Amino acid sequence: MFFSTSTIFGAVQALAQGLAVGTFETQEIRPPETAWTDSSKRVVFPKPFDRTPGLAVGFTSLNVDKSTTVRITAYADNISLTQAYVHIDTWGGTRVYSASSVWCGIALNDTNFQTGQFSTLDDHAWDHPQQNTSRAISFGRPFSAPPKHHETGKSLITADQVRQDPVSPTRTHFAGR
Template sequence: MVHLDTPGPDTGIFTTEEVRPRSKPCKSTSRIVSLPRNHYKEPPNLAAGFRSLDLSCEAPVRANLVADKITTDAFRITLETWGERSILYSASATWIEHKAYAKDCLFGQFDTHDLPANNGASKKGAQQENSRHFTFPQAFKDDCDVVCWLNRIDMASGDRNYRIRAYATNITRTGFTAHIDTWGDSLLFGGAMCWIAFPKRKRYVQFGSFQTGDVRSWSNPIPETTSQVKFDDGAFKSHRPAPTVLCALNMIDMAGNADLRVSVDVNDVDTQGFRWSLKTFEDSTLYAAGASWIALGFA
């Protein structure tokens, strides 16, 4: 384990390379993040997802993201793997926070290990489709939507492709159904995602998702796929500087004959929109990937 006590800034992004180089992988990499001084009277709620992953294919590809030890002033964020042979070269995370007991934004977590069908299940018995219905603690007054970010994966490597997707269906003002699925020959031992529910017309907030399929076909894999997102007209027109865009992965579809290397990046953010890219590198093949984003403007 490598841990950095020196607090990092609350930018919404953490990468293991802030603490150690990629060439020195370890099972757990963490650091302390400072929260804005005197901003929270109680420890805030946090939701976090993978922004990038670089995992060895020599064993099951395993990664987990944890935000804990949350106080009014700071928290610890950790990116980790487990097992004797699994190797995490590097990874990065995105997080979002809000005040405890906020009613206009709700966070939660869905883990396939919490499902009765998976309790004590062997790897041989892993399921391809996993879902759970969530009822909100209080109903939204208006229509809402749900953002999903992957934050734990445990999949077979070797000849099996890496395929995982986190998404929401049946969204109403009172709840929704969360899903973590795989398909084809992929073997998903387990996975987890955070979910973030917003009113669709929340002021100074925009959110959505994108994927490589918006630009190219699955059968035409390339190392980097990029395009643009345009905000709704006037959503951030009066804001200076531009809004903050937080983005994390919600889908991966890669060849299993090489290391799992995938990342999402956001650039050129202004009051009109931003440019995104989903990419891999070296000998990894990225058939498809997707991510969800949240743009936050402040009056």
């Protein structure tokens, strides 16, 4: 199973606005023919933030063995003013050959950009799947006007090995004026 998206587009626009943006590709640390469960990379921001930033992380591509279940997540932790660790982790027997993600660091006091998350688990239990789920995204503070740019990236994906129907409980949202 191969998955690809255009999340990078929003990140490139954000870079033009002076935000910290980068990518993490598992091929940077292991060959694609080697299946793995967890990968991480230390990323250094081009310029230190005044306060610890929020980091939005989303997948840009996945190459997963279709004979296994798909359980994969992308996230950041150990975030400081100058760096963070970006992870792509799996569980439940998932065999991933390669994956890539984009990350965007946004100052928590930035007046133009914010990040937020939506999880379908906030709406219904994992064992009661829904065909469609929608929800308003709550950001940390109100925008003075509706955002002009809105990017969404998947940061957690699960799929049944028989049906191969992706279920995405978590989406990372990036919005700006």
